[in-house]
Amino acid sequence: MWLGSGLLLPAPALSGHGTGAGQSALREATPRQSDGKGEHEMRLYAAVAVNGFRRYATYRVATAAGVFTNTVFGFIIAYTFIALWSERPHLGGYDQAQALTFVWVSQALLAACALLGGGFQEELQERIRSGDIAVDLYRPVDLQSWWLASELGRAAFQLLGRGVVPLAVGALAFDLALPADPLTWLAFLLAVFLGIVVGFGVRYLVALCSFWLLDGAGVTLIAGLATTFFSGVLLPLNAFPGGFGEFVRTLPWAAMLQVPVDVLLGRAAGTGLLTALAFQAGWAVALLAAGRALQALATSKAVVQGG
């Protein structure tokens, strides 16, 4: 959470009230420096995250159904990968156990990282379209931090609720290349956290487009396809050939699944691990900053719908 806590503090110059820089922003900024304030903000967003967690926890049947689906798909894709890897051993530099680990970890992260939809994006789009966003805007909070906190809460629940069981089943049914070193697992969790923040950053930008486009279906479709393809959920990005593969591995989507899996597989160790995490953190910061800029534009120029 060390990075998160830094990012969650609203930067007044960029925050929601658009042109309200200048005097007022300065007046606001000064007391925020003090610890009490920052701590208070943290407690608020922690409460938001907890609510995000509990919200999803109330839907037990949906969670069970999700676990079942993830597990079934895990088996289907696992057998497909076994067929593929026996044709092309060491495809993308993975042996079969590593490829199968990729399959089960991606099933485990599917819901948490919202790789095939889900998460806050549809909800935020719908709120913008219907005008319910008005309710969010007249609160004395930063819109982006609010949604990020709530998304982290959701992801935390889905990591536990929908991730643990499929991975355990996969590990029992197949021979996976899971690490024994708890530090590697810790690094993996950190990479997952960063991946979720990057995913949030991308989808926040997509969702804000609704302020102008109103019908977000087009962008949603394109963004969804991009995530499916470039995150590696269909096929590990390592298996993408040549220059194209190299290019794809520098995109933000690579930070969502490929990097966490590689961290878990120990393919990024030592300075490689730092590079991998820095790659994710870099995208996270860039995307959140872009989100803030777009948010400032949206709240000063765009129109809140509905009567």
Added chain:
Amino acid sequence: MVRDTMRGGERTAHDSGPAALGGERVAYDGDPARFIELDGVEKVFDVRRKAGLLRREKHQVRAVDGISFTVPRGQMVGYIGPNGAGKSTTIKMLTGILVPSGGRLRVAGIDPSRERTRLARRIGVVFGQRTTLWWDLPLRDSYCLVHRMYKIPDARYRENLERCVELLDLGDLLDVPVRQLSLGQRMRGDIAAALLHDPEVLYLDEPTIGLDVVSKAKVRDFLRDVNADLGMTVLLTTHDLTDIEQLCERVMVIDHGRLVYDGGLSGLHAVGESERTLVVDLERELPPIDDVPGARTVRVEGPRQWLAFAATASAAPLVAAVAERYPLVDLSVREPDIEAVIAKMYAERSAER
């Protein structure tokens, strides 16, 4: 009514409780008579419409077309007008979530759209059709979040929550997920959520929409208390004129984005040339009464007839005239119906255009 008007003028920013609370909040030290101030405020929407197969025509909707008014601190004002008049648009500008296209707007000395977040701590908003509550979680959780969001001191929070729970009858609902609440219950929950942080101004956009008679009465009583006890400034839009009659000493009527009336409720009758109604019960069914000067029969139902006459005229000569010519059994006089006055006003204005 007199009581409320006086409060508007005499109270200062310093003696009205809520402003002093909340620690960091800087009390409004401007003129309490100009707590909310609008000067030629406009909002123009650009809309594109299909015109032909591929062509799209751009045109403008003047949702708010130059509105000016001031509201003193502590006043409860009704803001009414027909559908599409620009009421919700005005409220959105007052809360800072829409930037005006023109004019000057201040709430407690703050320009809402420039300092939305700072103002947010000092205002409460209830949109009848929307909710601030967390849909999937118990009511109580939403309130806890409000507690943190507005940094309400613990003691103050408990006190306010207790008060709201008691007056709005929320006791049994606190642990129910919001999605399981009825509309009226949810609305009461929303009103409480808007008041926990002691806002200085409360905007209510159709707070009684869809409520039954009992809930409406409860909400009205509560708002009256809040306004009287805490000196909270309240701006209320509604289509239920009973809300206005029971709560507001001042009413503003807007139509097509312009202010067409601003004053007391009684003044509306004069403006609307309203009529009173004399209801007479005759001994038997008779043809409509048509020979009484200054009155016209508007309805006949068996032996009962309704006669409309100018609200400013006396009923006595009319009653005498009817009694003289017809076998009168019983009678009653109905005061002008505010609904009818407003309806007439809206209709006349759209005919003028």
